[in-house]
Amino acid sequence: xxxxxxxxxxAVGLGHHQNAHHxxxxxxxxxxxxxxxxxxxxxxxxxxxxxxxxxxxxGTGLVGAPACGDVMKLQIKVDESGKIVDACFKTxxxxxxxxxxxxxxxxxxxxxxxxxxxxxxxxIAKHLSLPPVKLHCSMLAEDAIKAAVKDYEAKKxxxxxxxxxxxxxxxxxx
Amino acid sequence: xxxxxxxxxxxxxxxxxxxxxxxLCNRSSPSPQPxxxxxxxxxxxxxxxxxxxxxxxxxxxxxxxxxDLDDAQxxxxxxxxxxxxxxxxxxxxxxxxxxxxEKFEEIDSHHRLSFRKSFLEYGDCIQIxxxxxDYGNQVLTLKLGSLGTYVLNKQTPNRQIWxxxxxxxxxxxxxxxxSQTWVYRRTKAxxxxxxxxxxxxxxxxPINLS
Numbered sequence: 001x002x003x004x005x006x007x008x009x010x011a012v013g014l015g016h017h018q019n020a021h022h023x024x025x026x027x028x029x030x031x032x033x034x035x036x037x038x039x040x041x042x043x044x045x046x047x048x049x050x051x052x053x054x055x056x057x058x059g060t061g062l063v064g065a066p067a068c069g070d071v072m073k074l075q076i077k078v079d080e081s082g083k084i085v086d087a088c089f090k091t092x093x094x095x096x097x098x099x100x101x102x103x104x105x106x107x108x109x110x111x112x113x114x115x116x117x118x119x120x121x122x123x124i125a126k127h128l129s130l131p132p133v134k135l136h137c138s139m140l141a142e143d144a145i146k147a148a149v150k151d152y153e154a155k156k157x158x159x160x161x162x163x164x165x166x167x168x169x170x171x172x173x174x
Numbered sequence: 175x176x177x178x179x180x181x182x183x184x185x186x187x188x189x190x191x192x193x194x195x196x197x198l199c200n201r202s203s204p205s206p207q208p209x210x211x212x213x214x215x216x217x218x219x220x221x222x223x224x225x226x227x228x229x230x231x232x233x234x235x236x237x238x239x240x241x242d243l244d245d246a247q248x249x250x251x252x253x254x255x256x257x258x259x260x261x262x263x264x265x266x267x268x269x270x271x272x273x274x275x276e277k278f279e280e281i282d283s284h285h286r287l288s289f290r291k292s293f294l295e296y297g298d299c300i301q302i303x304x305x306x307x308d309y310g311n312q313v314l315t316l317k318l319g320s321l322g323t324y325v326l327n328k329q330t331p332n333r334q335i336w337x338x339x340x341x342x343x344x345x346x347x348x349x350x351x352x353s354q355t356w357v358y359r360r361t362k363a364x365x366x367x368x369x370x371x372x373x374x375x376x377x378x379x380p381i382n383l384s
Contacts, residue, residue, distance in 0.1 A: 121343055132323045132324070132325045132340070133313070133327070133338055135338045135344040136338065
């Protein structure tokens with residue numbers, strides 16, 4: 001397990017000089033040949049980064065189990081109409097997990113929240129032609145999207161709840 | 175209302191506190207597996223960062239002792255006091271995987287026999303082209319030709335068996351002490367039943383794995 005971890009990489013802060021290293025790393029692991037889209041997203045992950053998780057327009061989805069090494073953070077920025085105007089991710093995991101989350105951020109951008117929760121792991125897996133053992137990575141991406149939307153909605157209802165609760169509390173005190 | 179919420183959050187904290195675990199990558203804290211080699215600094219710093227962020231929302235505990243079917247979609251540090259002992263996990267998981275392997279091989283040999291028979295008698299039988307069973311590196315692979323590939327593997331850190339199915343996709347099974355089976359918390363599906371149902375659908379013949 002820890003030997004595997006050594007091979008695992010993170011998409012956080014990929015620099016040019018690190019790209020070469022990462023590429024080699026994948027080549028060592030990739031005797032089974034990943035689809036070119038996996039390699040592309042792995043070498044040039046889209047939308048890597050973070051938003052302020054305390055920003056009320058931001059929803060944060062954090063999924064995975066730190067102990068097995070796969071942790072995925074996907075964040076969405078949502079406008080008044082419920083449209084996702086921006087998305088970003090940070091993933092600690094294998095190439096397929098990074099590619100899955102990178103694809104997920106691309107797919108959620110510009111779409112309504114209710115639309116993106118219908119994104120299925122099978123669609124991501126198909127798009128990336130993931131091998132059977134790597135279906136779990138696409139599942140993680142699906143979970144991350146749902147968790148981000150859930151987090152945004154929880155935040156929103158909490159803010160609304162506070163607004164509504166304040167007069168009631170005042171009334172009770174009075 | 176606010177005080178109720180406060181009370182709830184306190185209760186929650188109390189419930190969660192004994193379960194929270196030091197981040198596994200925090201090398202200064204005692205680790206349940208002291209023989210862990212140190213990880214790369216980059217990884218451990220980013221992971222501990224994430225793990226720190228996880229702790230307040232930690233609502234899911236990979237505990238195989240009691241079956242918590244509320245599968246919150248948050249990541250979780252693993253509480254090694256409440257999960258199966260590692261050797262117990264290996265015993266149960268190996269038993270299950272070996273058992274399935276034997277059953278698959280039985281089906282395979284039956285398939286070959288009935289195929290030969292059908293060749294002679296044109297009888298009805300299970301026909302799967304490219305059926306192949308392989309067990310290596312603790313991973314059981316069942317190839318059903320064009321129908322797809324099943325992969326079963328142990329995920330020791332969270333005491334789970336992971337299944338990749340061409341029919342239902344990925345799922346993760348925890349050991350449930352009550353039913354003495356591997357159960358996928360999200361759907362409550364039992365591993366052997368799920369496989370039986372899917373294989374029956376795929377092959378068009380009843381399959382018995384128990």
